[in-house]
Amino acid sequence: MTLTRKRKLLLATALPLALAAGLASVGVRPTSHPVEAATLGTTSSTSRLEQVLGTPGPVVVETVKAADWEITRAGLLNLDHEKARTAGLEDGPEPIQIFFHALRHPERGLYLVDTGIERALRDAPERAALRGIAAKVMNVDKMRFATDTASWLARQPEPLAGVLLTHLHLDHLSGLPDVPRGTPLYAGPGETRERAFLNVFVQPVIDRTLAGHAPLRELRFQADPSGVFAGVLDLFGDQSLFALLVPGHTAGSTAYLARTPDGPVLLVGDACHTAWGWEHGVEPGTFSRDRAESALSLERLRVFAEKHPEVEVRLGHQVLPAEPRAVGAASR
Incomplete structure (x- = not known):
């Protein structure tokens, strides 16, 4: 073998390894889609929220099931938590759902919290934004579709005024290709800046879901003067809809609290995926970027809900039963 050929072989081997090492050390953002500061919302506090x-309130909330699904329990729950170990919980497929929420305000119009499932994922999977290896990794073959976002939107009498994202994970973004272009899209702070090696594979998929959309609008939180949540925004300025910063699952994970004619509804997103996790105070598992921060945010939400039993809690991927299940009776 000539010296030149040896050098070429060495370069062919070394360059990909060096690139992988570099990406592992600095990471990649989850999306290259443009971002701008949001003008929606004014700084508020938990104490102001509690006063009303x-x-x-005037907001009507409809929760829509997009699909039944199953995914690894270790991602949804911290199985190393003492309560999970005591209950004997083990990894395995956990039945869950994919939801989106429709919020109707008499003056502000129709908003979605998260986005459901793209129609193409069911009808033409080879053209869906979530396709190929990414679809296999995300167990798309385990999805049982209930409602696609395009069909649901087509049935609505009013246009979509905006989308409020709890965070930028694909199971919450996958309906975006069905959302009309030009619709304002809002996300929590730092969601697009969080670097990780895994994003080498995730970024192309998220970029496809956002293709053709206007820049993401990053909600601007200040510290909660009450010290309860990381931040609180009065989104419409009339104290009907609040955004609560609950980081941990992702950097900018955001919950939303709507005051409805029937009482307050709290949409926690993936600050808590499962009914068992909420009932027992066990934070999400390997799907979260910072388990300690995730545990803190979950505890803050649970303390708030216990203080205000009139609040109806809706979780990221399961429905809370009317009565708590016994310890260890995780849904299977």
């Missing part, structure tokens, strides 16, 4: 919590 008992008064019925």
Whole structure:
């Protein structure tokens, strides 16, 4: 073998390894889609929220099941938590759902919280934004579709005014290709800046879901003066809809609290995926970037909900039963 050929072989081997090492050390952002500061929302506090919590509000909330699904329990729950070990919980497929939420405000119009499932994922999977290896990794073959976002939107009498994202994971973004272009899209702070090696594979898929959309609008939180949540925004300025910063699952994970005619509804997103996790105070597992921060945010949400039993809690991927299940009776 000539010296030149040896050098070429060495370069062919070394360059990909060096690139992988570099990406592992600095990471990649989850999306290259442009981002701008949001003008929606004014700084508020938990104490201000609590002052109006008992008064019925104007927002009507509809939770829509996009699909039944199953995914690894170790991602959804911290199985190393003492309570999970005591209950004997083990890894395995956990039945869950994919939801999106429709919020109707008499003046602000129709907003979605998260986006459901793209129609193409069911009808033409080879053209869906979530396809190929990414679809296999995400167990798309385990999805049982209930409602696609395009069909749901087509049935609505009013246009979509905006999308409020709890975070930028694909199971919450996958309906975006069905969302009309030009619709304002809002996300929590730092969601697009969080670097990780895994994003080498995730970024192309998220970029496809966002293709053709206007820049993401990053919500601007200040520290909660009440010290309860990381931040609180009064989104519409009339105390009908609040955004709560609950980081941990992702950097900018955001919950939303709507004051409805029937009482307050709290959409926690993936600050808590499962009914068992909420009932027992066990934070998400390997799907979270910072388990300690995730545990803190979950505890803050649970303390708030316990203080205000009139609040209806809706979780990221399961429905809370009317009565808590016994310890160890995780849904299977």
